[in-house]
Amino acid sequence: MSVTLQALGLDESMADALRSLPDDVVPGRVSRVDKGLATVLTERGPVRATWSGGLLTAVANDPQAGPCTGDWAVLRFWSDDRITLESVLPRRTAIVRAEVGGSSRGQVLAANVDVIAIVVGLVPEPNIVRIERFLALAWESGARPVVVLTKSDLVSDADGLAEDVAMAAPGADVLVCSAQTGDGLEAVRALLDGNATVALLGSSGAGKSSLVNALAGVELLDVQEIREDGKGRHTSVRRELIVLPEGGVVIDTPGLRGIGLQESGEGLAAAFPDVTVLAASCRFKDCGHVTEPGCAVQAALEDGSLPYRRYDSWVKLQREAAYMARRSDARLRSEARKEWARDTKAYRRDFKSRPK
Ligand SMILES: Nc1nc2c(ncn2[C@@H]2O[C@H](COP(=O)(O)OP(=O)(O)OP(=O)(O)O)[C@@H](O)[C@H]2O)c(=O)[nH]1
Ligand SMILES: [Mg+2]
Ligand SMILES: [Zn+2]
CATH class of the missing domain: 3.40.50.300 (P-loop containing nucleotide triphosphate hydrolases)
Known part of the structure; x- marks a missing residue:
């Protein structure tokens, strides 16, 4: 079955990105990913593609760079019938x-x-x-x-x-x-x-x-x-x-059991606009919304305009997001350390091999 890219869900911004592609590659949308093999829907029909060398390197540095369902991808068709997934276009969402x-x-x-x-x-x-x-x-x-x-x-x-x-x-x-x-x-x-x-x-x-x-x-x-x-x-x-x-x-998608939240907390604020608006009007900027004077969240709980159940849910998710943020900071710190060690090693090597 062959389809147009529009039928595959191509929007204006992605179409713009695809217009600048060289002639020898083919765009497509990733349907599914099995270990190291992606099924990609193209105007020529569905094809199966393996990762290009460049993509493998990118994935080694950042697992999120790997193709996933819904991605727009660039494919190269080789004369020996191999098809490689060269790169993934920046994700809109x-x-x-x-x-x-x-x-x-x-x-x-x-x-x-x-x-x-x-x-x-x-x-x-x-x-x-x-x-x-x-x-x-x-x-x-x-x-x-x-x-x-x-x-x-x-x-x-x-x-x-x-x-x-x-x-x-x-x-x-x-x-x-x-x-x-x-x-x-x-x-x-x-x-x-x-x-x-x-x-x-x-x-x-x-x-x-x-x-x-x-x-x-x-x-x-x-x-x-x-x-x-x-x-x-x-x-x-x-x-x-x-x-x-x-x-x-x-x-x-398969049923999700664990749905861990990412660190940013923006999604949480959007899912709880009622609590977020209240929290912004507490007397203290760093209000913990427990016993602080002038806490708008506690006041809303007391007058019944904010259900306890919802408050509870928000507190739990908020805690989880904060934990994720700390964990992510720790990861970034350890990556920075590794990078520093790598640079230092490279520097030493260069220094040693410099002609005297
Ligand atoms: N009565 C009724 N049963 C439904 C309806 N939709 C799904 N089911 C039944 O619910 C069960 C699970 O449906 P699935 O569509 O496999 O559920 P799923 O969300 O895809 O599950 P996973 O693939 O395991 O994530 C099946 O027995 C369906 O027949 C519905 O609208 N009415
Ligand atoms: Mg299912
Ligand atoms: Zn408060």
């Missing part, structure tokens, strides 16, 4: 989650996404705190978050549940739908207008792949019954970009 354990660098889940659909099944009852965490991650990415409550066919009070979720999602639309019956799907489909790229995020078993199938009108992706004990079974194991027949691009 990126969904980055902090690596759970391991390094303090984030993992890019998907790139150049316009809308992040946080998919949540209405059964079992939505976990509001988890949704808030997803929202913080989504706001941080630069894409527009939307909460999609699915499986509406299984509950009688979908709208009531949606109202509760909307309270925890200021600034984000909350949609209700069913992949089973097709109820509410039109509003979800509208997210794809103008060949937008929509990434589906959510827990395993939430109904993400079912939603993609419903939007596509064909069973593109595997879907499985949830285990009796309610534990997700992780049916989807890979992130994958799919071009829908009626236009628009979706990125299906």
Whole structure:
């Protein structure tokens, strides 16, 4: 199947970047990445590409430089039929989650996404705190978050549940739908207008792949019954970009268990505009919002305008972001040390080899 780059979700800024490419390379969009091999959609159809030498070097220095689903990439076709992925274009938006354990660098889940659909099944009852965490991650990415409550066919009070979720999602639309019956799907489909790229995020078993199938009108992706004990079974194991027949691009992702937040805290502020505005009007700039006099956050808790649950959630995520920031500082410090050691070594070597 060959498609136009516009159908793959090409926007103006990316089109500009591609115009300056030399003639001997081909642009494409990364659909999926398996160890060292990327499936890239191009106007000539899908191809599989390995990393070029230059890209390997870039990745060695910065793992985030590696291609990920949604990236626009530059390919080179060799006369011996090899295809190499030469470079990745700068990302317009990126969904980055902090690596759970391991390094303090984030993992890019998907790139150049316009809308992040946080998919949540209405059964079992939505976990509001988890949704808030997803929202913080989504706001941080630069894409527009939307909460999609699915499986509406299984509950009688979908709208009531949606109202509760909307309270925890200021600034984000909350949609209700069913992949089973097709109820509410039109509003979800509208997210794809103008060949937008929509990434589906959510827990395993939430109904993400079912939603993609419903939007596509064909069973593109595997879907499985949830285990009796309610534990997700992780049916989807890979992130994958799919071009829908009626236009628009979706990125299906495997259920996320750990969603670590990045350090900047900007996403958190965007997900909690209510608390952020209050915190800015406390008497003291460094207010801890616990016992300080003139604390606007505590005052709002007391008069009931800020729910305790929401405050709790904010405090926890805030702590996590602060921890990530410290960890990232530590990493930068250790990198600076390494760089210094490298430079010093190089200097010594140069010095030794200098002609006397
Ligand atoms: N009744 C009902 N069941 C649904 C709906 N959407 C999904 N399901 C069921 O929910 C289960 C999980 O759906 P999936 O689409 O595989 O969920 P997923 O989010 O892709 O899960 P992972 O790939 O593991 O992340 C399957 O048994 C689906 O049939 C819906 O709208 N209504
Ligand atoms: Mg799935
Ligand atoms: Zn305060």
